[in-house]
Amino acid sequence: MRFKFRMNRRAVLFSLISVLFSVLFITIFSQEFTSTYEDRIPGSNIRIKVMDVYTRNFEVYIGDSVKVATYHTLDGITIYQHNNGRMFFKDFSEFNKTFRDCMTCGYVNCSNQIPSKSCNVGDYSLKSRLDNITALSLQQLNIQTNYTLNSIDIRQDYPFEVEVTVNISYNVTDDSGANYYARWTKNSIITQEVPIVGLLEPTGYINDSTNTYRQRIARYSGVCEFDESCWTNTTTQQFYSQNNFRYYSGGVSFLQRYWNDNSVSDCCGIETIMHPTQLSNPDRTNSYIDHYYWSGSYSCAAGNKIVSLKFGSDNVSLDENTASRYGVTNQSTVYCTPP
Amino acid sequence: MRKSNKKGYYFIIDAFIGSTIIFLSLLIILNGGIKPSKIQYNYEMAEEYSTFILNTKIQDLNNEYVNSLTTSHAINDTTLTIMEQVDLFYYNNDTSHAKFMIQNLTDPLIAQKYSFSYDVIDGAKTVNIYNRTNINTSDAKLVVASKKITFLQINSSTLFGPVMTEIKIWI
Numbered sequence: 001m002r003f004k005f006r007m008n009r010r011a012v013l014f015s016l017i018s019v020l021f022s023v024l025f026i027t028i029f030s031q032e033f034t035s036t037y038e039d040r041i042p043g044s045n046i047r048i049k050v051m052d053v054y055t056r057n058f059e060v061y062i063g064d065s066v067k068v069a070t071y072h073t074l075d076g077i078t079i080y081q082h083n084n085g086r087m088f089f090k091d092f093s094e095f096n097k098t099f100r101d102c103m104t105c106g107y108v109n110c111s112n113q114i115p116s117k118s119c120n121v122g123d124y125s126l127k128s129r130l131d132n133i134t135a136l137s138l139q140q141l142n143i144q145t146n147y148t149l150n151s152i153d154i155r156q157d158y159p160f161e162v163e164v165t166v167n168i169s170y171n172v173t174d175d176s177g178a179n180y181y182a183r184w185t186k187n188s189i190i191t192q193e194v195p196i197v198g199l200l201e202p203t204g205y206i207n208d209s210t211n212t213y214r215q216r217i218a219r220y221s222g223v224c225e226f227d228e229s230c231w232t233n234t235t236t237q238q239f240y241s242q243n244n245f246r247y248y249s250g251g252v253s254f255l256q257r258y259w260n261d262n263s264v265s266d267c268c269g270i271e272t273i274m275h276p277t278q279l280s281n282p283d284r285t286n287s288y289i290d291h292y293y294w295s296g297s298y299s300c301a302a303g304n305k306i307v308s309l310k311f312g313s314d315n316v317s318l319d320e321n322t323a324s325r326y327g328v329t330n331q332s333t334v335y336c337t338p339p
Numbered sequence: 340m341r342k343s344n345k346k347g348y349y350f351i352i353d354a355f356i357g358s359t360i361i362f363l364s365l366l367i368i369l370n371g372g373i374k375p376s377k378i379q380y381n382y383e384m385a386e387e388y389s390t391f392i393l394n395t396k397i398q399d400l401n402n403e404y405v406n407s408l409t410t411s412h413a414i415n416d417t418t419l420t421i422m423e424q425v426d427l428f429y430y431n432n433d434t435s436h437a438k439f440m441i442q443n444l445t446d447p448l449i450a451q452k453y454s455f456s457y458d459v460i461d462g463a464k465t466v467n468i469y470n471r472t473n474i475n476t477s478d479a480k481l482v483v484a485s486k487k488i489t490f491l492q493i494n495s496s497t498l499f500g501p502v503m504t505e506i507k508i509w510i
Contacts, residue, residue, distance in 0.1 A: 014350075018357030022364040046382045053390065054488060061490055061501065068498040124498075133488060133501045140460070140486055140503050198495055 047174060048182055054143055055172050055184050058133065062168060063190050065129035069121065070154070070164045070194040073103040076120035077258065078200045080108065086206055088260035095258045100152040103164075126152075126166070142176040150187075156255045158193075159247040159268045160219055165191045196254050201245075201272075203257040203294045210280035215272070215290070217254070220244035231327040236273075240311045245270045252291040262295040276314055284308070285336045287319035298322070300336035307332035382483050388449065389485035389506040392421045392441075392457075404443035408436060419491075422504055425468060426491045429459055430499045434468060441469040453508050454479070460503035479509035 077098060081087055089095040101110045102119035105127050109117060123129075126149065134145040147170035156162045171185040196217050204213040222238055224230040225246065239246065251269025252262055272290050276282040283293075285300040292298035298319040300306045305320040309332050317336075323329045397405060398417035408414040413436055414424060421444060428437035441457050449455050454476075457469045476482050484507045490500030 014353040014357050015360075018360045021357075021361050025361070025364050025368060046386060049386055049390075050485075053393065057488055061488075064490060064492045064498055067492060068496060071495045124496075129498065133490075136488060136501050136503060141488070195495060 047176065050141065051143060051172060051174060051182050051184070054137060054141060058137075058145065058170070058172065059188060059190070061133055062130065062166070062188070063192055065126055066164055066166050066190060066192045067194050069103050069124050069126045069129060070162065070192070071199065072121040072124040073099060073119060074162075074196070074199050074202075076106075077102055078202045078205050079120050080118070081202075081206045081258070082208075082211075086209065088206060089258050091259050092255075095255070096154060099154050103152055104149055138175065142174070144173040144175040146171050146173075154255070156253050156268050159253070159270050160197060160217070160245075161193045161195050162255060163191060163193055165189060199254075201257070201290065202254070203252075203260065204274075204290060207294050208279070212280040213274075213278050215243075215274070215278060217270075218242070218244045220246040228325075231325065233328050233331050236326040236328050237311050240273045240275075240314075240316065243272065243275060245272045257291075262291060262297065273316065273318075276316070284315070284317050286317060287322055288317050289319075289322055292319065292322070300338055303338045305334065305338060306336040308335035385483040385485040385506060385508045388445070388508070389487050389504070391448075392425075392444075392506070393487050393489070393504075394420055396420050397424055400444070402443055404439060408440065422487065422489050423491050425457075425459070425504075426489050426499055426502070427493075429461075429466065429468070430491070430493060434466065438469045442471075445469070446471070449508070453510050456505075456507045458505045458507070460505060462502075474509070476507070476509050482507065482509040484508075 077095075080102075081089070089098065098108055098119075101108055102121060103126050104110055105113060106119055106121045106125035107113040107117050108119060119125075130147060134147070137143040137145055147168055150167040150169060151165075152167075153165045154162055155165075167187070167189050169185075169187045171183060173184075174182040197219055199217050201215045201217055204215055207213075220239055220242060221244075222235060222242070224235050224239070228248075248269050248271045249266055250264050251271040253265035253268035254270060255268075256263070256265060274282075274288045274290050274293055276284075276288070282288075283299070285306055286293050286296065287298040287304065287306065289298070296302060298304050298321075306317050307320055307323045307329070309316045309318060309323070309328055318326070318328070318332070320329070323332050396417065397409070397414060397419055400421075405414070409417060413433075419427065421440070425437045425441065428434060428440070445455060445457075449471075452473070454473045455469075455471045456467060459466045459468060484505055486503055486505045488501045489504050490498060490502070492498050
């Protein structure tokens with residue numbers, strides 16, 4: 001009995017030591033175990049994944065919205081300037097400021113949003129587009145998005161596209177509970193190339209008091225696209241019949257046309273030969289190259305000899321230099337000799 | 340002699356019990372950090388499927404039905420993701436192609452024991468694109484849903500969306 005008691009005491013001692021080891025292990029690892037478990041519950045890591053996907057998507061959405069908003073804003077400004085007394089902007093600075101406001105809120109001045117100052121962009125202003133996604137994310141995903149548009153700038157480096165840069169600050173916050181355990185804050189500079197194909201040609205549309213000229217930009221892609229020396233009567237007639245614009249280093253860029261700047265643009269000059277049917281009362285003593293026609297600087301009255309050409313059933317007027325440039329001088333007859 | 344043998348048995352049995360306790364403790368601690376819960380697994384599964392559909396481009400797929408749509412020019416831009424292509428079909432009122440595309444792409448991926456649905460939530464309107472039902476959601480033990488915001492630039496002047504795409508899995 002005495003022996004038995006001694007043995008039991010030792011056995012209890014060994015069991016106690018093993019239990020103590022177990023407690024020790026559990027105590028050492030319990031902190032890590034708890035945090036690992038917390039990290040794994042659906043409310044945290046799944047939520048982070050959802051917000052991560054949303055945040056990545058949000059930036060792509062801003063880019064797409066900028067493209068579409070730019071397109072609508074440029075067309076809207078052309079229409080607004082025509083309706084507003086056929087006024088051109090004073091300079092690039094004034095144009096850029098109006099562009100910024102029109103694109104942001106859909107009005108010429110965002111701090112004075114009255115119907116008569118609408119830029120005709122519908123619900124394609126950048127604010128409208130971004131508000132759509134922020135409302136949807138809050139309603140459906142419990143994700144709060146706040147943003148600030150810091151700046152919007154437009155420039156042109158290529159003949160058939162403009163470049164728009166938007167500086168935006170935003171933060172994306174989890175709104176599913178009292179504890180906002182996930183938040184992204186970021187400042188992004190988003191640059192988008194926006195094609196001008198399909199847009200109204202601004203100079204003619206703003207200038208034309210008869211509301212007849214509504215030429216939209218389409219791009220010429222014939223054999224002479226990159227070869228200035230290949231123009232002949234045939235290729236010129238093809239170019240004319242397509243009613244497209246082409247790159248010409250002596251031409252005027254798309255953006256310059258908003259402030260009626262007729263200076264040569266090496267990078268981005270474009271031109272077309274206007275059709276007399278596009279005008280209510282075409283001036284045959286003027287050159288039908290669009291930027292020449294609206295500036296009037298290549299007209300007969302301005303001291304240029306004007307020749308006439310027969311393209312299909314149309315009588316087309318060109319100044320003598322341009323007729324030579326397009327290789328059609330020998331097909332032409334003199335229409336007007338300067339006084 | 341007998342006394343000594345008896346003592347040895349006690350020591351062996353006691354050491355064995357002690358080792359078992361330590362071993363089980365370690366087993367519980369270490370396994371606790373690895374095994375995900377069943378609910379979490381299903382959440383992750385739904386999220387993984389929706390991320391796959393959101394991010395995978397048509398050109399990266401090798402699926403007979405999708406290839407036939409590309410050949411017949413029902414799909415013209417293979418740089419679009421699966422979700423964007425569904426949006427485009429939806430925008431063009433061609434939900435039939437959208438349905439069969441999702442069916443062909445998800446049926447081999449998602450185990451048959453799961454029910455699956457793909458919905459486009461466009462404002463107040465919810466349009467079911469594809470539905471594979473084993474049991475009703477009301478009878479399901481577990482329903483998990485993954486929502487993604489989608490949009491698509493149709494052309495220079497048109498931006499479709501944003502709309503919500505919801506992928507639901509239940510069992």
